[in-house]
Amino acid sequence: MTQLNQTNLRFSLSAKLSQYRQIARNGVWENNQALVALLGLCPLLAVTNNTVNGLGLGLATMTVLLTSNLLVSLVRNHVASEIRIPVFVAIIASAVTAIDLWMEAYLYTLHGILGIFIPLIVTNCAILGRAEAFASKNPVDQSLVDAFFVGLGFLLVLVILGSFRELMGSGTLFAQMDLLFGEAAKSLKLSMPDDFHPILMAILPPGAFIGLGLLVALKNMFEQRKSELNRQPLDITEVSADIKPISAS
Amino acid sequence: MIQVSSPFTHNNNSVRKVMLNVQLAALPALFTHIYFFGFGITIQWTLALITLLVVETIMLKLRNRPIWPYLTDFSGLITVTGLVFCIPPEAPWWVIVSGITFAIIFGKHLYGGLGYNPFNPAMLGFAFLLISFPYEMTQWTLPTQVSGYYLSFIDSFYLIFSGQIHSVPLDQITGATPLDEVKTALSTGVTVPTSLMSDSFNAFRIPYGWAAVNIAFFIGGTWMLISRSIRWQYPVGFLLTMIILSAAFNWFDPETYAPVRFHLLTGGLMLAAFFIITDPVSSSTTPMGRFIYASGIAVLVYIIRNWGAFPEGIAFAVLIMNMFVPIIDQYTQPRVVGYRK
Numbered sequence: 001m002t003q004l005n006q007t008n009l010r011f012s013l014s015a016k017l018s019q020y021r022q023i024a025r026n027g028v029w030e031n032n033q034a035l036v037a038l039l040g041l042c043p044l045l046a047v048t049n050n051t052v053n054g055l056g057l058g059l060a061t062m063t064v065l066l067t068s069n070l071l072v073s074l075v076r077n078h079v080a081s082e083i084r085i086p087v088f089v090a091i092i093a094s095a096v097t098a099i100d101l102w103m104e105a106y107l108y109t110l111h112g113i114l115g116i117f118i119p120l121i122v123t124n125c126a127i128l129g130r131a132e133a134f135a136s137k138n139p140v141d142q143s144l145v146d147a148f149f150v151g152l153g154f155l156l157v158l159v160i161l162g163s164f165r166e167l168m169g170s171g172t173l174f175a176q177m178d179l180l181f182g183e184a185a186k187s188l189k190l191s192m193p194d195d196f197h198p199i200l201m202a203i204l205p206p207g208a209f210i211g212l213g214l215l216v217a218l219k220n221m222f223e224q225r226k227s228e229l230n231r232q233p234l235d236i237t238e239v240s241a242d243i244k245p246i247s248a249s
Numbered sequence: 250m251i252q253v254s255s256p257f258t259h260n261n262n263s264v265r266k267v268m269l270n271v272q273l274a275a276l277p278a279l280f281t282h283i284y285f286f287g288f289g290i291t292i293q294w295t296l297a298l299i300t301l302l303v304v305e306t307i308m309l310k311l312r313n314r315p316i317w318p319y320l321t322d323f324s325g326l327i328t329v330t331g332l333v334f335c336i337p338p339e340a341p342w343w344v345i346v347s348g349i350t351f352a353i354i355f356g357k358h359l360y361g362g363l364g365y366n367p368f369n370p371a372m373l374g375f376a377f378l379l380i381s382f383p384y385e386m387t388q389w390t391l392p393t394q395v396s397g398y399y400l401s402f403i404d405s406f407y408l409i410f411s412g413q414i415h416s417v418p419l420d421q422i423t424g425a426t427p428l429d430e431v432k433t434a435l436s437t438g439v440t441v442p443t444s445l446m447s448d449s450f451n452a453f454r455i456p457y458g459w460a461a462v463n464i465a466f467f468i469g470g471t472w473m474l475i476s477r478s479i480r481w482q483y484p485v486g487f488l489l490t491m492i493i494l495s496a497a498f499n500w501f502d503p504e505t506y507a508p509v510r511f512h513l514l515t516g517g518l519m520l521a522a523f524f525i526i527t528d529p530v531s532s533s534t535t536p537m538g539r540f541i542y543a544s545g546i547a548v549l550v551y552i553i554r555n556w557g558a559f560p561e562g563i564a565f566a567v568l569i570m571n572m573f574v575p576i577i578d579q580y581t582q583p584r585v586v587g588y589r590k
Contacts, residue, residue, distance in 0.1 A: 197343065201381040210355065
C-alpha cells in the first residue's frame, strides 16, 4: 500500500516537473513575448539603450508579472467572466504602482532614467496577455512558474538588446551598473579600445528597431536549423498509400 | 520564312548596360571633383568598391544565390557612386566602409536584393553615416581656391588611413560646406547676401568647387537623358519645383532666403536630380507618379535646407518620399488603352 502511494507521488511529481519544464520552454523560447509574440515593444525599444536600463526594466516587469499572475490565479474562480478584464487591470495597476513607489524609494536614479516607462508597465500587453491567457485558467503554482519564465524571456531580450546597443553605440558594456547593484558594481564596466568609433545610431531609435529585428531573425534562424536537423526522411510507402488513383474519385 | 511574333519594338537595355551608362555619365563630375578637392575621392571610391564586392559576395552566399550573375549586373556600382560623392573626400577609411556595408546589407539584401528594396540604398547608407558619425561627416575638405592648400595623392592617402598629416595644418584644409556656412551665419544674424560675399564664393556668388561639380553632374545627367537611361520626369520635376520654391522665397525675402543659383549649385542637388532620385527600383513607376515623387523630394529638400536641423536634406527627403511611393503609385495609375477613367 505504502509502496503504491510512493510510486503515485513520484509519478505525479515527475509529471508536474515535466509540466513546469514545458511552461518554462514556452515562456523563454517558444512563445517569447518579445521575439515571438512581439508584445511590450514600446518599453522594449525605448529603454534598451544600455544594459542597466534593460535589466532594471526587465526586473520590474518580471516582478509585476509574478504579482499579477499570482493574484489573478487566486481570484480566478471568484470573478465573473464579464468583469474579468477590469479586475485584471486593477490588479496589474496596483502591482505597478507598488513597484514604481518601491523603485523611487530604493533605486532613485534608475527610476529617474526609466521615468515614464515604469508606470507604463501597466500598458505592457505581455502582462495582461499572461493574466488573460494563462493565470485566469490555471492553478497558482503553474501561474507563478509561467510568470517567472515569461518574465525571464522578456528580461533576457531586454538585456541582450541593451548590451548590444550599448556596445555599438557607446563603446562600453555594463556601465552605470552601480545604479542597480550599489557602488561595488562600478568596476563591472567594460570599455572598447580607444580607437573604436561608437556608432551613434545604435543608441538612437533606429538602432532599437534594427537590433530587435536582428534578434528575431537570429531566433528564426535557430528554429530553422533545428527543424532541418530534426526532419525525418519521408516514408515513401506511407505517402504513396495516401495517394488515391485518379480514376477512383 | 521565319515566323516572328510580337512585340516587334524592343528595348535593347539590360541592367548592366544602364548601370554602365550611369557610371560613364558620372565621369565628368568625378574629374571635376578631383580637380577641386584632390585625389581623396579616388581612394574612397576604391575602398567602397572593395567593400561592395566583399559584402555583396558574403550576402549572396548567405542567401544561397548565384554570385557571379548578381555581382556583374553592376547594380551595386550606383550605390558606390551615390555614396562616395556624398561623404567628405578625406573622411577616415572606416566611414565609407561602414556606410557601404550598411547600405548593401540593410538597404538591399535584407529586402531581397535588387528590385525589392523600398529605400534607396545609397541614401540609406548616407543617413546612417550622418547620424552615426556626425563629426567625421561634417569635416569637408575645402577646395584649393578657398583654403590655399593643395593635397597630393600621398597626403590624401595618409589622411584617410591615419587621420594625421604634417605637411599642412589640418584645421585650415577642412571646414564647413557653403550650405552649412550660410545656415550657421543666418542663425547668428548675418544675412544671406552678406555671407555670399565670403571667401567660399567666387565673383558670381556661387561656391568654388561645389558649383563646378554640380554643373558637371548636370552635363552628365543631360547625356543620360539624351541616351534615355533615365526618365525625364525625375530631373524636370525636381529642378522645376526647386527653382519655383527658391525663386518665390528669395523674391519674398532675399535677406533670409538664398537665391536660386545658390540652391541649385550647392550640396548634392544635381547628383540627386540625375543620379539618386532616378533609381527605378525605389521610386514611383507611373509617369505622373514620377513627377509627383520628384517634386515632393524637392519640397522636402527645400524645407530641410531652410528650416531643418541639417544643412542638407537630400538623403532624408529621398527616404521619406520612398515611403510614399506605394500610395503615389496607387493613385496615379495611367488609363489603360481602350478604357475610360
